Amino acid sequence: MPLFEITYIAVFTIVLAFIFGTVLASFITCTAGRILAGMDWINEHSHCDTCGHQLGALDLFPIFSYVLLGGKCRYCGSKVPIRCLISEVLLGVVFVGVVLAHGMIDAVMVRNLLLAMLMMGISFCDIDGKVVHEGFTTAILAVWIGALPFVPEMKLYTADGVIACVLIAGGMMIYSYARTSAKKTGIDGKLIKLTAVYLLYTGLWEGAAALAATLIIWLITGRKKPVVPIMSICIIICLCAGERLFGSSVSAYVGTVYEFVRSFGF
């Protein structure tokens, strides 16, 4: 349903999106931390990293708990990293941005929100552990596949994603292979896989724009920064902007090619 037709629904959805963003940020940063530490990330209760005290509902309220407790553990007084607060506010804002850009309450909106959440998890794994965690890549792929039946013009959308994937990620693979044979450092295979999965979401033009922006930022910032957070931010911005520009994530040219092929009676 369209978001902006009824004011109170729009306001309600935006507020809800922010709250969901903050809650899921604590969940995903916690999950990423546990995965990196090799801990059980499903069954374990949340606890303070310093004193090990199990955290209650009052300690786990996004943003409010941090502000009310002054950024400290209620039990031992040790400092809670400021990153917890930043990630909560950030994902809240990103969720609102995704909802506003999409302008519809539907499966694609939910898909993009899940993508944003998983992007945060895989970004933290890269920042802290310097790894592109394949569990997250698989989850991002699963969300894309899960959303397929609900996407309007599924064939066009899939074709656009797959074309982007083959052309750009394929190109990256060849480039990486050539460098490795020349005994230079190629692009990390896990990074290529993640890029391929991101491209399924964006399609060719938005994907190419996002990767060009990633490359420029990475070069400007001195080539050493973890690249996954930069790429994730560029991808989600181009995905949302592309949807706004084209009305859906399907680029217009694929439609043209598709119709052209169809006109021959296929």
Ligand SMILES: [Zn+2]
């Ligand atoms: Zn503590």
